[in-house]
Amino acid sequence: xxxxxxxxxxxxxxxxxxxxxxxxxxxxxxxxxxxxxxxxxxxxxxxxxxxxxxxxxxxxxxxxxxxxxxxxxxxxxxxxxxxxxxxxxxxxxxxxxxxxxxxxxxxxxxxxxxxxxxxxxxxxxxxxxxxxxxxxxxxxxxxxxxxxxxxxxxxxxxxxxxxxxxxxxxxxxxxxxxxxxxxxxxxxxxxxxxxxxxxxxxxxxxxxxxxxxxxxxxxxxxxxxxxxxxxxxxxxxxxxxxxxxxxxxxxxxxxxxxxxxxxxxxxxxxxxxxxxxxxxxxxxxxxxxxxxxxxxxxxxxxxxxx
Amino acid sequence: xxxxxxxxxxxxxxxxxxxxxxxxxxxxxxxxxxxxxxxxxxxxxxxxxxxxxxxxxxxxxxxxxxxxxxxxxxxxxxxxxxxxxxxxxxxxxxxxxxxxxxxxxxxxxxxxxxxxxxxxxxxxxxxxxxxxxxxxxxxxxxxxxxxxxxxxxxxxxxxxxxxxxxxxxxxxxxxxxxxxxxxxxxxxxxxxxxxxxxxxxxxxxxxxxxxxxxxxxxxxxxxxxxxxxxxxxxxxxxxxxxxxxxxxxxxxxxxxxxxxxxxxxxxxxxxxxxxxxxxxxxxxxxxxxxxxxxxxxxxxxxxxxx
Numbered sequence: 001x002x003x004x005x006x007x008x009x010x011x012x013x014x015x016x017x018x019x020x021x022x023x024x025x026x027x028x029x030x031x032x033x034x035x036x037x038x039x040x041x042x043x044x045x046x047x048x049x050x051x052x053x054x055x056x057x058x059x060x061x062x063x064x065x066x067x068x069x070x071x072x073x074x075x076x077x078x079x080x081x082x083x084x085x086x087x088x089x090x091x092x093x094x095x096x097x098x099x100x101x102x103x104x105x106x107x108x109x110x111x112x113x114x115x116x117x118x119x120x121x122x123x124x125x126x127x128x129x130x131x132x133x134x135x136x137x138x139x140x141x142x143x144x145x146x147x148x149x150x151x152x153x154x155x156x157x158x159x160x161x162x163x164x165x166x167x168x169x170x171x172x173x174x175x176x177x178x179x180x181x182x183x184x185x186x187x188x189x190x191x192x193x194x195x196x197x198x199x200x201x202x203x204x205x206x207x208x209x210x211x212x213x214x215x216x217x218x219x220x221x222x223x224x225x226x227x228x229x230x231x232x233x234x235x236x237x238x239x240x241x242x243x244x245x246x247x248x249x250x251x252x253x254x255x256x257x258x259x260x261x262x263x264x265x266x267x268x269x270x271x272x273x274x275x276x277x278x279x280x281x282x283x284x285x286x287x288x289x290x291x292x293x294x295x296x297x298x299x300x301x302x303x304x305x306x
Numbered sequence: 307x308x309x310x311x312x313x314x315x316x317x318x319x320x321x322x323x324x325x326x327x328x329x330x331x332x333x334x335x336x337x338x339x340x341x342x343x344x345x346x347x348x349x350x351x352x353x354x355x356x357x358x359x360x361x362x363x364x365x366x367x368x369x370x371x372x373x374x375x376x377x378x379x380x381x382x383x384x385x386x387x388x389x390x391x392x393x394x395x396x397x398x399x400x401x402x403x404x405x406x407x408x409x410x411x412x413x414x415x416x417x418x419x420x421x422x423x424x425x426x427x428x429x430x431x432x433x434x435x436x437x438x439x440x441x442x443x444x445x446x447x448x449x450x451x452x453x454x455x456x457x458x459x460x461x462x463x464x465x466x467x468x469x470x471x472x473x474x475x476x477x478x479x480x481x482x483x484x485x486x487x488x489x490x491x492x493x494x495x496x497x498x499x500x501x502x503x504x505x506x507x508x509x510x511x512x513x514x515x516x517x518x519x520x521x522x523x524x525x526x527x528x529x530x531x532x533x534x535x536x537x538x539x540x541x542x543x544x545x546x547x548x549x550x551x552x553x554x555x556x557x558x559x560x561x562x563x564x565x566x567x568x569x570x571x572x573x574x575x576x577x578x579x580x581x582x583x584x585x586x587x588x589x590x591x592x593x594x595x596x597x598x599x600x601x602x603x604x605x606x607x608x609x610x611x612x
Contacts, residue, residue: 017507018507019500152528154505194498
């Protein structure tokens with residue numbers, strides 16, 4: 001196998017109660033990438049469509065992720081990387097993670113699968129480090145493994161894939177304003193009150209339980225965030241109104257996707273999700289703000305070979 | 307039914323990764339109580355053995371818990387309460403919770419079960435408020451419901467009963483020094499670093515997952531606490547040595563039970579637990595510190611009628 005074309009999915013990280021530890025993989029939102037072996041002993045970004053991104057290997061998240069992987073393998077094998085972006089940079093649905101994860105997935109396949117999917121996560125995290133200054137795993141893990149992922153710990157890195165209740169749907173609204181992950185992280189305080197932390201870990205525990213028991217009501221009640229959302233939501237136009245509209249129209253829960261500005265509404269069933277989607281769309285159209293809008297299942301497979 | 311004799315179990319709260327939200331019910335450690343209707347329209351503590359505790363209804367945790375229940379029912383029915391303590395006050399294995407939970411459980415039975423077990427929790431929490439100034443639920447919930455309980459949220463109060471992997475055993479060592487919950491709480495800082503909080507909720511999520519998947523290894527790796535344990539453990543003689551000994555002898559995890567000074571070792575299987583128990587016993591005997599030592603299954607039933 002000399003080349004591979006893949007779908008690299010968007011992801012929703014944090015999911016309100018799981019800052020830096022939870023993420024979910026989307027099904028019909030993502031990039032395409034084409035990776036091809038070359039005989040030049042070089043990692044080259046040969047084509048980028050859909051976005052303006054750096055072609056220099058060391059400045060491109062896919063480039064650094066692949067480099068980390070190949071260095072670990074101790075090989076000089078070269079690769080050409082084509083990136084066809086559909087996920088906008090700075091959208092908050094794992095644009096950099098899709099590129100990093102997609103690239104290491106494809107290279108691993110083309111090298112005869114020396115690594116398991118879980119073993120690929122640290123390489124993809126190097127892309128995240130480049131993108132945001134922080135090698136977080138809550139986007140790259142669900143992009144690679146699919147479904148819901150929990151970062152049990154960073155040191156040592158341990159990732160769990162959690163079960164996925166089948167009727168879940170996610171509506172993602174991306175207001176077309178850019179929020180850099182770096183800037184959004186800068187808003188967050190380094191200390192939190194113990195009381196709010198207790199509240200957060202109670203909700204996270206309940207969320208994990210709800211995934212196992214397929215208790216959609218509990219799942220919705222667990223999607224709370226008293227720590228990050230109050231700070232980050234100020235960067236998102238009409239966040240509180242959107243939340244109210246989503247919940248009023250039947251969403252189980254609503255919050256910021258990753259570091260924003262995208263927001264997500266978790267819904268039970270396709271019909272309910274469509275209703276929530278329409279209501280959010282109508283509201284933002286009235287406000288005259290440009291946006292992208294997606295409705296997706298949870299993608300339990302992760303990256304797909306095309 | 308005019309009277310009821312019950313077993314009111316000891317409980318291990320916090321379980322390292324779940325400060326204020328997690329607790330487990332023990333099987334063979336607990337008090338006995340006898341509750342009997344009287345015709346005096348009064349709640350009386352008529353007998354206490356094993357400990358010196360207040361006989362005034364309003365100063366006794368069982369008294370205030372029963373009072374809260376009967377007030378809610380709007381009845382003048384009187385009760386005589388006998389408390390035969392085996393769990394030492396200030397031990398950190400839910401002594402006050404056993405009395406509060408046991409009392410409301412028995413009164414509810416004798417009144418024809420107007421409340422579900424979950425509905426009894428807030429009444430029992432009034433006993434905790436009296437005992438420690440804080441109406442926490444992580445002891446009374448597992449005492450009433452059995453097994454592992456998660457306090458999903460305090461406002462509104464929502465408690466989940468989690469599954470219990472069958473081979474779990476708990477070794478509890480109680481150094482015979484008294485630590486008041488109030489004093490132990492006073493050590494805790496009101497703010498925690500976000501980084502440590504993230505680490506804590508990653509572990510709690512993994513712990514909940516491990517209960518569902520019966521993954522004993524993961525369960526052990528999740529029993530971590532970087533927030534409370536470093537502060538509270540200074541009150542417990544030779545805490546770090548005990549921990550090292552327990553882990554070296556095969557314990558899955560080790561930490562402080564509740565607010566201490568009791569410590570717990572979570573083990574897989576009876577044999578492993580016996581080995582851990584012996585090693586801890588030997589070490590504390592050498593140090594010349596008095597202690598109580600228990601080895602218990604997780605009690606999935608909670609309070610038992612005798």
